[in-house]
Amino acid sequence: MLSIQNVVKTYGNHVKAVDNLSLQLSAGVVGLIGHNGAGKTSLMQMIATLTRPTSGQILFDGSDIVKKPNAIRQRLGYLPQDFGVYPNLTALEFLRYFAALKGICDSARIRQLLELVNLHEHASRVASTFSGGMRRRLGIAQALLNDPDILIVDEPTAGLDPEERLRFRQLLSEIGFKKLVIVSTHIVSDIENMAGHLAIMRNGKLVAYDTPESFVQQGRGQIWSATVDPQQYDLLSQQVQVLQAQRQTSGISLRIAHPHSPCQGAQIVEPTLEEALMSRRYAVQELAA
Structure with missing residues (x-):
């Protein structure tokens, strides 16, 4: 296409x-x-x-x-x-105006689209009152x-x-x-x-x-979970790519992108799509270093 x-x-x-x-x-x-x-x-x-x-x-x-x-x-x-x-046009007037610009004379199409985007109940409201x-x-x-x-x-x-x-x-x-x-x-x-x-x-x-599935597959084996104390975190964050850090009673819980185990006790976890893309970015940066 x-x-x-x-x-x-x-x-x-x-x-x-x-x-x-x-x-x-x-x-x-x-x-x-x-x-x-x-x-x-x-x-x-x-x-x-x-x-x-x-x-x-x-x-x-x-x-x-x-x-x-x-x-x-x-x-x-x-x-x-x-x-x-x-702002002074209603939703219906706004679509009629753009339809005219595009050479479209189909009021049924306009009503259909208002229903599609869930604005049919607000067709007579002026746009200045609309949320983002x-x-x-x-x-x-x-x-x-x-x-x-x-x-x-x-x-x-x-x-x-x-x-x-x-x-x-x-x-x-x-x-x-x-x-x-x-x-x-x-x-x-x-x-x-x-x-x-x-x-x-x-x-x-x-x-x-x-595909998203392929990116996630490529990220497997690259994402790690670990819990460290604050002193370990300060050192570790300078050496590896920390994707997420959350303070808990047992220490600081981390999600880390790295090609191999970043610290003692780290466990491989299933990546999210965002983490998989970040791990790919990390690999590109490491190869370029």
Whole structure:
């Protein structure tokens, strides 16, 4: 469906935001993970035809979207991180306005989307009274107006409370049953239960692309649990990558990423996805040292 081939995006002073990235994507949810500044937003903006690659190609169903941007624009939904709403418009008026901009004259579709994002009971409320989560859901509704084949969402749960984050993740997961959903985040817990594949970016490069299950498998044997006293902790934290530290009555309970036993009494434990990714990062840093 979407083929990204050797894409480079260079800004002023020869800074490469995206550096020779290639990726083949089809239907499902893809988590785009990386630290702030890793190049995630630059990549998504190029897919959405908001900016052009410096070099390389992006093909959608075989068509070059740089040369023929309308090939993807009519089948694309995009929700940026900073999505603004018109505060004096109701949810219904807001969607009618965006539908008109997209050439859509289907009131039933608008009502359907309000129900999909659980805003149908608030259709007549003005957006200025909405919570952050309700505004994000309104944003996803406008992104779905044209029934897109590709949905791009940048940092979808930023500023949401736990209940809204859960609801939003479930919504994106269901959309991904039939569509290609690209979700950019630096919070692994946002996508670990809905993404079929994860694309890891660092400094503009794609450093890994695999399933969550495969990343967890690669992290096995790398994560350790141990309980140490405060003096041991001070020394140990300078030598190994401590993922979690919690003070308890018996001492300080630790989760540690390391290729071999980091201290006496350490036990291998099953990694979470986030821990598995951190252990992979640690291995990369160790090889580079």
